[in-house]
Amino acid sequence: MDEPVDDLLRSAFRRELAAAPELAQVVLDRLAARERKRLGWLALAAVAALCAAVGILWALTPAIGAPITNLALSFTGQVAAAPFAVSLALLCLLAPWLVAFLDEPI
């Protein structure tokens, strides 16, 4: 009694399996997107750490702070505006990448 049912079920499942969608490429694409996202966050963290380190050195060490301030001054002309101008310029440079990075679906 079981054998015909076994055969029926096996062939029905086999036919249904053939209708399954192709997932391998989608999964690989999503893995790659996740990896990019991970690397992006790492890069962002590294940039933030670098900015913090430069900021601290800027505040604490005149020998390092002075040349950066002078460089910024040559663009902005105002002492107070110099750090903001540098940050803003960096942000403008990074903005398109940042938006694309945060928007990327995973």
Place this chain on the structure above:
Amino acid sequence: MVVRQSAKRLKSDEALAAEAAHLKDRAAFAELVRRHQQRIWLFLRRLTGNDAAEAEDLAQETFLQAWRKLHQFKGDGRFGAWLSSLAYRQFLMSLRKSRPEILPELPEVAVTLSLDAGSELERLLSHVSQEEGVLLTMSYALELTNQEIGDIVGQPVGTVKSRIHRARRKIAEAVGADSSARKEVACG
């Protein structure tokens, strides 16, 4: 490249999983996805009450999770069984998100009508409960042993065996009744 792909096709699931885990070899993992995508999708389709789109999303999540957890697969069982348990847990997690009151056991989800409701498989499984349909899928499509099924759904192997047997009997009776009815109609 083609030679490498052919070589991968010859390897066992377990060997490919070890390669993918230790060498972070995506080609090996892609081969594993190709081998198991149909079964995992069909299994999830049965679990989700025949929702093909939901099954596809869950199958993708299952494979992404498999990639992350590959190092946990020790090779002491079959890769297919390990992957099926991930798929089952993925389904339960999605169910908890939408219906938090559901306990981690085989759920009785209402079977939704779908475009292929008239398929041979749907016709056969319409004679059994949702739970029995899932068990039959695990047995016939995933080709898991009763022990592996029991481990995944958290039921004793004897219970799994008897439920599958009962489901097969129900189908046999229904199919027998169908064919007798057809013969009677034909004989007039």
